[in-house]
């Protein structure tokens with residue numbers, strides 16, 4: 001096998017933080033590479049990214065919803081508004097339903113209309129799914145790389161089953177895009193299986209009555225917040241194709257980000273998310289039985305969230321611990 005030419009992880013991390021887009025593209029390719037030397041390089045890269053950026057800064061927004069609801073169209077419309085305001089954006093469009101890995105097909109499905117060359121915008125599509133369904137494990141480290149480089153990170157994915165849980169475990173703000181006149185969204189909210197998203201959007205308001213009806217039905221499903229300081233989930237009507245309601249949506253995202261900071265929830269939820277992804281990776285590698293060897297998932301989660309170290313360092317500690325027990329069997 002031809003040896004991989006890998007960059008120095010420390011220099012790569014520095015270039016990413018300085019906003020170098022080709023460094024970001026390079027990093028995502030390394031994370032996507034399954035070769036052990038690439039895995040080693042991405043672990044070192046992630047440890048070299050500034051913790052302050054990964055835990056306290058920027059904004060990770062997850063956009064999910066049924067196929068064809070207009071997620072990509074909406075992301076394009078939002079990008080125009082944010083870029084006009086000088087906000088830099090990294091987008092990861094993940095298609096876990098695709099059986100084809102790579103991304104050639106996805107270029108078509110992405111439907112994100114790009115402005116001409118723009119230093120402050122980076123878009124990457126990823127057509128892969130996790131071993132156990134849901135989002136591929138690469139999504140988490142890729143999100144962190146984007147967070148280290150851009151003011152705002154968007155992760156777009158079709159919402160089905162496990163991906164709903166995964167997207168909530170990678171985003172500060174989860175936004176669900178509903179399709180007008182489709183019972184799916186209502187079913188989804190009523191099922192109570194998943195956590196309710198932070199922002200509910202009904203797209204295609206240009207369709208008139210069906211969109212308004214869906215918004216009313218969604219509103220009826222929501223339970224009012226218990227206290228005045230809790231986040232009150234908005235149901236917002238937009239039309240990505242006509243551009244209506246988009247500025248207000250951008251404002252809602254900003255308000256949710258501000259609320260997270262004010263309520264001291266941003267850092268704690270990012271630590272919890274990192275733990276959830278780390279445990280997901282360990283579960284994929286060793287199975288539930290492997291996790292039981294070191295006390296089970298709940299214990300791992302508690303131990304993880306009480307550590308102050310880079311997520312990759314903690315991950316390696318737990319991995320070695322499981323391996324040690326594993327070898328004793």
Ligand SMILES: Nc1nc2c(ncn2[C@@H]2O[C@H](COP(=O)(O)OP(=O)(O)OP(=O)(O)O)[C@@H](O)[C@H]2O)c(=O)[nH]1
Pocket residue numbers: 066067068069070071072073074109110111158203204205206207238239240241242
């Ligand atoms: N009438 C109307 N059509 C829209 C609107 N937004 C998107 N569409 C159309 O809906 C279809 C799906 O749009 P996409 O943006 O690709 O939807 P998506 O949710 O990203 O789709 P997937 O990624 O395939 O799940 C396209 O034909 C769009 O032109 C809207 O505001 N109004």
Ligand SMILES: [Mg+2]
Pocket residue numbers: 071072073109110111156
């Ligand atoms: Mg799309």
